Amino acid sequence: xxxxxxxxxxAGVFARLExxxxxxxxxxxxxxxxxxxxxxxxxxxxxxxxxQLELEVMERWTLGRVSTELKNRGVRPDFTHLLDxxxxxxxxxxxxxxxxxxxLRDLMGGRETRFEVRELHKGTYELEQLWLLHDWxxxxxxxxxxx
Numbered sequence: 392x393x394x395x396x397x398x399x400x401x402a403g404v405f406a407r408l409e410x411x412x413x414x415x416x417x418x419x420x421x422x423x424x425x426x427x428x429x430x431x432x433x434x435x436x437x438x439x440x441x442x443q444l445e446l447e448v449m450e451r452w453t454l455g456r457v458s459t460e461l462k463n464r465g466v467r468p469d470f471t472h473l474l475d476x477x478x479x480x481x482x483x484x485x486x487x488x489x490x491x492x493x494x495l496r497d498l499m500g501g502r503e504t505r506f507e508v509r510e511l512h513k514g515t516y517e518l519e520q521l522w523l524l525h526d527w528x529x530x531x532x533x534x535x536x537x538x
Contacts, residue, residue, distance in 0.1 A: 393531050400523060407519040416508060420489065423515050427481050430522055431457060434474075438464070441534065454478050467536045470528060473521050480514030 411419055431454045438444040438457070442464050449457070458474045488511060528534055 392533060392537055395524070395527050400520065403523045404516065404520045407523060408516065411515060416511070417489075419511055419515070420484065423484060423511060423518060424481075426518055426522065427454065427477070430454075430518070430525065433525065434461065437461075437529075437534070454481055465536070466534050467528070470521075470524060470534075473517065473524065477514070477517050477521050480510070480517055484511055484514050 411422060414422060434454075434457045435444075435446065435449045435452065438449060438460060439446050444460070449460075452460075454474075455478045458471055458478055461474070462468070462471045
């Protein structure tokens with residue numbers, strides 16, 4: 392079984408993060424949410440292809456539900472553990488980040504804050520790390536743990 396080193400992961404993630412460098416908060420938010428949706432679709436396609444789940448059944452599933460199903464099917468726990476962390480970031484970013492940032496800016500006299508932006512950056516790092524691992528796992532057909 393091929394291996395992916397920590398150095399390869401770090402280099403790959405840093406390269407993937409380049410696309411966010413010149414984005415403002417709303418652009419970064421939109422990019423994050425869009426990439427999460429594409430990842431979710433890819434994981435649903437994995438469930439369909441590998442475990443014969445019908446796409447119509449999964450159509451309205453959340454990323455959290457997809458993660459649970461992957462765990463229940465025995466997909467490698469290192470991947471699903473990182474996916475669970477991404478689900479928490481995604482939920483916060485989707486439901487609270489912009490509202491919290493606007494309230495904080497109002498309290499700070501219109502100045503940009505770092506509180507919510509930092510959460511977006513941490514979530515983005517995990518997203519890009521997971522996407523890199525997704526691509527590697529897919530290319531090496533390494534979805535199931537080695538027995």
